[in-house]
Amino acid sequence: MSSLYPTNPAQRDHWIVTQRPARNTLDPQRPYAYLVEDEYSAENKIVPVATVFLTNRECPFRCVMCDLWKNTLPTTVPIGAIPAQIKRALSQLPPARHIKLYNAGSFFDPHAIPPEDHSPIANLVAKFDRLIVECHPSLINQACLSFKNKIDGQLEIAMGLETAHPQVLAQLNKRMTLDQFKRAADFLQQNKIALRVFILVQPPFMREEESVEWAARSLDFAFDSGATAATLIPTRGGNGAIEHLQATNEFTPPKLATLEAAAVYGLTINRGRVFTDLWDIQPTCANCGPPRIERLRRMNLEQKLLPPIHCNVCEARS
Template sequence: MTPVPLFTDDWVLARRPARNSLAADRPYAWLVEPEPAADGRLVDVATLFLTNRECPFRCVMCDLWKNTLPESVGVGQIPEQIRWALAQLPPSQHLKLYNAGSFFDPRAIPPEDYPEIVRLAAPFERVIVECHPKTIGTRCESFHAMLTKQGVKLEVALGLETVHPEVLLRLNKRMTTDDFAQAAHALRAAGIAVRAFIMVRPPFLTEDEGLEWAKRSIDFAFAHGVECCSLIPTRDGNGAMEELARAGHFAPPALETLERALEYGLALRAGRVFLDLWDIAKVSPGAPDRAARVARLARMNLSQHLEP
């Protein structure tokens, strides 16, 4: 790891470009895509990217704030976003409500909207939300209880990012691996499924270190009750990461590193492992046989089996 100082909220904010202009009564994106479920079925998942107030955590690597608002949405606007988006999409079995932050942050998703959100989610088998490990608490318990009454399973996606202690500290995420473990154990004890977001080659690591710590992070997640790991290729695009790249502290992972990370996770057979292909076009554009290799990754995401 390269020696670097700690980073503050002010440092992150000073390097940001402008955020996007968004309407408070519409999600900023919505889609349906297939995903293997915990029971092995291939299910359709409706993913709604909700528009809401920006997350209070200023993580060095995060670019999700670009699609958030500087102020809280009004009561009723989140259900309206969900209602509108579901009307645009075909039926699905699972519903992801991703809000570029923490679902259980009351300044992002008003708790007063939970009953209507649950009513809209009632036709689905499972609802997946995301949040910071430190925002797990009574609001999560309340939302879970409402979904349970409707026969809907709750899954919470937590950002583990990396178990490298110095890197995690410098990401300005304001959490430790112990915080993650405690949140994951609390969720599992309540009967809530847990998903982990893991960065592949976060800043401050070499290519080899990035792969090694991705493997260690997968191991840690599964050891603490996570049933699904989502591997995120670390990317630029938020100002801070570009500055780190100029200083020699960041480079995106190579395609081969992503291949090895997914292969490692799948070979464990400890739970589902997905590689996020959202921005895969930016990864190793000149790599040999690139199209075939990316297609292989996509197939392994769906099959959850290794391919030659």
């Protein structure tokens, strides 16, 4: 089957949106999810981290692999709605040291998080040692510094690098170059704002046999840019566009072995914390899959290599 993926960015936007299933129905006064989980911190300690998934307006960037729009709204939330969501979540969650406010887009997009809410948000997170938010590199600006000055703890901004492969990055429709990412990262470093980086393992338009190499190169680029943490995300389907690209052989889901190899490289170079995103990961082998996923989970928490899992079933097949 031949590809219908456009070459023009505006046409890509339209194509990506037309592939989508329906978005979920959400209440602008409620976060769509919240939880507390342990994470290995920059201080080399395991600390409880609260994560609040905020309900807000959809991100204006139409990345081909993104499914986060499913839990967003078509319009900007009323002023006061985001603080109300955070307050509601914190009233239900156990104590935590750090907090992530993830909004399926950019915290410093004024159409997503109204700037009028920045001070109330800062008051709500005053007890936390570290606040992590996410933002597209093009929206890293003076608003970040203004907000940083409102909070007591360390501000950390998570940016999606996705891949250091320049041609693949361009095809993802992220509207960003590696130079733009580096400039945003330099701005954060100059202003003492910590950087966390998201990296896709085997994104669309990348051959399976080169995916580990480019995950490694992407980790190198992230740490060269001043990142203190990097999260490896296995590219998943579920947004319509990915399924189309899979049908046209422009995307193949990464194998668990690929994710493991990328994680091993990241921990081996020992340049910063490396996490693997294990959300909804599906083992392909009932015998070795669960212990291999548990190994990755422990490596996330301990930040050290653990012995690989050997499988008689898989070895017999090969």
